[in-house]
Amino acid sequence: MFNIKVFPDFTSSKNDNQKEKAICKELAIIKQNIGAVYINVSFFDHNSTTTEAVHFLTYPISWISHYITHFYSNVDPLFKIDFRTVSMIDWQDLYRSREQQKLLDNFIENGLGQIGLTIVHHVQQDVYCVLSATFNFPTEKWPSRKLELLEMLRFHADQISEVYSQGYLVRGDLDYKITPREIECLYWVAMGKTDDQISNLLNIGKWTVTGHLQSAKYKLGTPSRSAAVARALTAGIIKLRRAA
Amino acid sequence: MIVYVTPANRHKFRQQLNQYYPLRKRVFCDKLGWVEAKPDGKEVDRFDSLFNVYILCIDDESGTVAGGVRMMPSTGPTLLHTVWADMLPDNNDFRSPNIWEATRFCVDEEISSRKSNLLNRTTLMLSMAVADFGNANGISHVIAVCEHYFFNMAGAYGPQAEILSTKVDENGLEISCGIWSTSSIQSLLTWSRALTGNVEPAIVREVA
Numbered sequence: 001m002f003n004i005k006v007f008p009d010f011t012s013s014k015n016d017n018q019k020e021k022a023i024c025k026e027l028a029i030i031k032q033n034i035g036a037v038y039i040n041v042s043f044f045d046h047n048s049t050t051t052e053a054v055h056f057l058t059y060p061i062s063w064i065s066h067y068i069t070h071f072y073s074n075v076d077p078l079f080k081i082d083f084r085t086v087s088m089i090d091w092q093d094l095y096r097s098r099e100q101q102k103l104l105d106n107f108i109e110n111g112l113g114q115i116g117l118t119i120v121h122h123v124q125q126d127v128y129c130v131l132s133a134t135f136n137f138p139t140e141k142w143p144s145r146k147l148e149l150l151e152m153l154r155f156h157a158d159q160i161s162e163v164y165s166q167g168y169l170v171r172g173d174l175d176y177k178i179t180p181r182e183i184e185c186l187y188w189v190a191m192g193k194t195d196d197q198i199s200n201l202l203n204i205g206k207w208t209v210t211g212h213l214q215s216a217k218y219k220l221g222t223p224s225r226s227a228a229v230a231r232a233l234t235a236g237i238i239k240l241r242r243a244a
Numbered sequence: 245m246i247v248y249v250t251p252a253n254r255h256k257f258r259q260q261l262n263q264y265y266p267l268r269k270r271v272f273c274d275k276l277g278w279v280e281a282k283p284d285g286k287e288v289d290r291f292d293s294l295f296n297v298y299i300l301c302i303d304d305e306s307g308t309v310a311g312g313v314r315m316m317p318s319t320g321p322t323l324l325h326t327v328w329a330d331m332l333p334d335n336n337d338f339r340s341p342n343i344w345e346a347t348r349f350c351v352d353e354e355i356s357s358r359k360s361n362l363l364n365r366t367t368l369m370l371s372m373a374v375a376d377f378g379n380a381n382g383i384s385h386v387i388a389v390c391e392h393y394f395f396n397m398a399g400a401y402g403p404q405a406e407i408l409s410t411k412v413d414e415n416g417l418e419i420s421c422g423i424w425s426t427s428s429i430q431s432l433l434t435w436s437r438a439l440t441g442n443v444e445p446a447i448v449r450e451v452a
Contacts, residue, residue: 084252087381119382122251122295150382151342158341179334205406207425211338211385218319218340 003054008061022163023056030156031058033223034149036133037113041157043164044083046126054164063110070106075099083120083130088150091116092142115142117149121157129161152223159221178237182216185209187238190229246373249298260300262286263309271350276391277415291347294320299373301351301366311351311366313374318343318387324421328389331409331421338423342384346374349390371398371429378426385423392418 005020010031012024027039038058045052057064073079077094092115096104108114113134121129131153137145181202188198199206213225220235222228232238249257265286273281279289296316303310316322318338322345329335351366378386388405395405405422413419 085250087250147379147382151384154341154382176336176339179336181333181337205423207385207423207428208406208408210425211343211387211423214340214342214384215318215336215338218342219336 003052004057005055006057006059006061006064008058010058019163020056023160024058026156026160026163027056027058030131030133030153030160033156034133034152036135037111038134040132041160041164042130042132043123043161044128044130046084046128059112060110063107063112066106066110070103072103072106075103078118078132083128087120089118090146091118115139117146117153119150119153119157121154121161123161123165129157129164131157131160155218155223176215176219178216178219178232179212182212182219183232183237185212186216186225186229186232189213189225190233190238190240245302245304246369247300247302248373248377249300251295257298257300260302260309261298264298264300264312267309267312267350267352268348270352270354272348276417287348291316291321291323297377299370299377301369301373303366309352311349311370313349313370314347315374315377315386316345316347317341318345323347324387324389328419328421331389331411331419338385338387340384342382344378344383344386346386346388349388349394367397375426375429378429383426385425386429387421387423389419389421392420395420395422 005016005023007024007027010024010028012021016024023041027041030036030039040055040057040059042053042055059067067073075097077096077100078089081089091104094100114136116132116134118130118132121131123129133149133153135145135149184202185198188201193201195206195209198209202209213228216232217223217225217228220228220231222231229238233240247257247260249261254261265288268287269281269285272279272287279287281287291314294316296314298312298314300312301310302308318325319341324332324338324345325335332338349370351370374386377383387408392407392410395407398405405424408421408423410418410420
């Protein structure tokens with residue numbers, strides 16, 4: 001069974017319910033945070049008898065109409081994948097027949113993005129979240145950007161899955177409390193120290209420092225360490241000392 | 245050959261898992277005495293029913309499991325945060341979807357006795373597969389609790405783990421908790437790949 005909800009260019013309508021508006025808002029945040037052109041999210045529930053899918057799309061209505069008119073769902077390679085078997089798809093790696101290449105050429109011509117990335121996030125039991133983002137990056141810069149984007153998308157997939165599951169953002173209630181060591185590492189980042197400098201200051205390894213910062217980012221609900229520092233400062237978790 | 249057993253494809257690898265669990269029993273129950281043995285001949289704990297990924301090394305000649313490791317996300321219950329919680333400064337340290345725990349790393353010494361280098365080769369392949377899995381899935385760090393000598397051995401062919409803590413257990417074994425960055429492992433595994441002849445990363449992204 002297919003359910004499709006469209007937020008053209010990331011705008012919700014006044015008829016959307018609270019959950020739909022929250023998802024639209026989250027998609028807009030993701031677009032801004034990672035510099036994507038378009039973001040779409042789908043949720044698949046593979047129960048014992050059938051698969052139910054809900055799709056939230058931000059493409060323009062003109063593209064969606066064009067897609068439906070040309071029966072592109074029959075050739076779209078993303079439609080043919082069992083998302084229970086993969087965790088990440090670089091659209092450049094997708095096999096393309098002549099029809100599939102035509103779909104991709106149309107996609108690019110319509111300004112929807114030159115490169116795409118899809119990640120699969122296991123929400124619970126048989127429920128999977130599939131988050132796709134398109135970008136306009138020069139081809140030579142893609143390999144270096146991809147891993148960073150993958151990390152950020154994984155974070156946002158976790159966030160938007162909670163919105164879908166519960167209908168509201170839950171990042172205010174942390175499952176795990178931030179620890180003293182994580183606070184220490186955040187403080188030194190706020191003071192402008194590098195990972196190596198923090199490692200020397202705290203007498204711990206460099207990867208230990210980055211591990212603590214990774215954990216702090218997750219608990220504070222932020223995609224980057226600078227955002228984590230900002231959140232920690234705002235929440236009073238860390239305070240910067242004034243110069244004498 | 246390396247296989248990745250996820251919750252989605254676990255049904256396809258039942259035979260391999262039924263070789264991996266008895267191997268764990270031989271290593272962790274019979275040899276190390278870390279876990280109490282059960283009469284069914286397998287070592288299966290409560291974490292096996294949670295969301296995890298098994299990385300198994302299959303011997304090319306016999307088709308049997310030569311070794312394996314279980315990967316678990318630190319956002320859920322882990323051995324480190326439950327059984328070995330005293331090895332961390334705080335039980336809430338290292339909790340992130342990008343930090344996974346590697347547990348139940350074991351190699352079949354019975355198979356390796358027939359092949360002089362299989363023990364080391366299996367260990368090497370599994371270690372590379374952990375790094376590949378991490379890099380393919382945006383995992384930034386891998387943590388593990390194991391005998392201290394394993395960290396020294398791993399350092400011989402890859403980057404040294406950073407040791408978070410060390411203790412001596414009731415059997416007199418020196419146990420350490422260590423952390424690796426997957427990107428640092430990846431960069432130093434080039435010669436290891438040449439050694440095993442695996443020039444491509446073990447993990448293959450599956451597409452339609």
